[in-house]
Amino acid sequence: MKPLGSMLWGAAVLAAASLSSLSGARAQAVDFKGETIELIAPYTEGGGADVYARMFIPYLQKYLPGNPKVIIRNLPGGASILGNNKFQATAKPDGKMLVVTSSSTLVAQLLGGKKRQFDVLKWRQVNVSPQGTVIYATSKTGVTGKDMMADLEKLRGQKIRYGAKQPDAGELRNIFAFDLLGLNHETIFGLARGEVRQAMLRGELEINHDTAESFNSSAQSFIKSGEFVPLWTLGMPKGEDIVRDPVFPDYPTINELYEKANGKPPAGTEYEAFKAFVNLGVAASKGFALPEGTPDNIREAYVDAVKKTLDDPDFRKLASDEVGQYPQLFGDDADFAIKKAVGLSPEVSDWLKQYMLKKYDLAI
Template identity: 40%
Template sequence: MADFTRRQLLAAGSAAAALGLVGARPAFSQASVDFAGKTVEWWMPFSEGGGSDVWARFFAPYLSKYLPGNPNVVVRNVPGGGSITGSNEFVARARPDGLAILGTSGSTQFPFLLGDPRVRYDYAKLIPVLVSPTGGVCYLPAKFEVKSPADLGKIKDQELVYGSQGATSLDLVPMLAFRLLGLNVRHVFGMQGRGDGRLAFERGEATIDYQTSSAYLTNVTPLVEADTAVPMFSWGVLDAEGNVARDPTFPDLPHFVEAYEMMHGQKPSGVEYDAYLAFFGSGFAAQKPCMLPEGTPDDIVATYRKAFADAVADPELQKAKADVLGDYEQAVGDDIEKLYAVATSIKPEAREWVRNFLTTEYQVKL
């Protein structure tokens, strides 16, 4: 896998270098940074109770614990526009004084990658201080008698049905993955969540599905144990250098790229694969970044990166993280720049291909 990971990393690194993302920041003393008696607002462009909101509220007390002066860290929900509204407002209003941070997710990054004209935020100008990954597993009905990705060729001409939340939602990742594999999948839109897709699978209405890691472990593992579902592959993860690796939650499952090789006997390549990697990185491998505004002084950036690194290492967080963070390694410190670049950049030709694909195949207007 070295060839494709190196190519993807070099592409992201080139884009990041051009945008000023790559390169170690000079060391600064953090002694002068003190947030005592102040309040840090963690902007969340989603409503309360969703996955990203839960993620931010989980981290907030630990961030307060490790920032100098132990400021009060509060989550400020600014929902609307599929998370575009709050992100636009943050970029327009947040001051670079360390008292405002922004947390987003793949559903915020996708409009940016697609060139949605409503987007006024530029990830190249925001400064990452934490990146949180997540994962997922794709599975089929046991009745197909497909035991591994090597057998997927048996059903490549059979129409499969996938319950989708929408062509520009996080379900764009499986849409691109299934197309790359050469599977004949009909995407039925209108699902309100991945839970609806799973229920459609259980009723026999959907014949291919994926669930995020926690939902898979809770709701799909019993189907596997009952011999009604068979896992095919995970999406995998990216390490801090941008290399694709197996999902630590599912170390015995091949990741998508391995599955492709098992099915086709060669590595994936081309513009469609570049598009897949961009949206996979943004939607799963680096799904939730936390960022400071453009222009934030380096000493404040260093302070936040250290605070998040200390928070992630906190024994109490480690004990409590399973339900919110899973087994995934949180990206912290100065080595998050390249991972962040992979998740928030896309080759121009890949963007154009995806836009044309969505417009032609699914009548999506961007």
């Protein structure tokens, strides 16, 4: 009897245990059936991050558990600060509101000052999609794209002009790159990328950058016709290194060029700042985030849906330029990428403050 009794007892315990774990799993299962999920885009309709977000919507509706309705809400203003502040203030950790993050969000995190009332580092990132940066110059500068040292010498021998929106923006990553390379450069502010391209064709500016996506869609035709010459990419952060951009493996990185020109790899505070901006402009270019305190199971549901979206052949075709062949990061890895971009050491942070103050008379 005894063995049987203890066996029964054991079976009962086991059953109870498995039942409880089952009900535990049920409590953790996320279901958005009948819900409306708000996707905050802190930008005007039609910008890069807005289009990125819009492309995901039909697939998020398909792959999130319970097939919720996902609506996008554009809250533009203040270089994304307004919308992000509102997200921080209103989003609850229930998975019913998420935000699309971009380099502007991260720049605002670094340089937003008092106006920034949000903290990206506390958000729970669902994913980040990297996006390479290509730098190209007009053929009028004499560059050929064939010999990187000769091209660098050519550019160092003249004044080169670059166009950017404003000093406190993601374009700083290229300005830092020009600094590292010791170019005699000047930036004309108040210009959008398309305007810069047009001004280059007119011979008023010499150098420009584009993200991989707009490089392919808008600069390519002038590269074919020989007006623009692609030179370098900012590369792709990998661990503590920066390696060649997987989409443009033929173009050297700034790091390679620096090493070849100076005989040693770049280092120092200035380089750390450059690296942070490569992280925020390239590695963490776009992505989705949930508010602080969102439980793991909800984030997992989102990570899962985004992964499925990225594997969907229709989506791949649609987003061939936006997502490209770049390695996508999810969950904790995405959080880490954000931290690398904006979690500056006090030393680098001070250096950045001084740089903005000295060079652009901007107090942060």
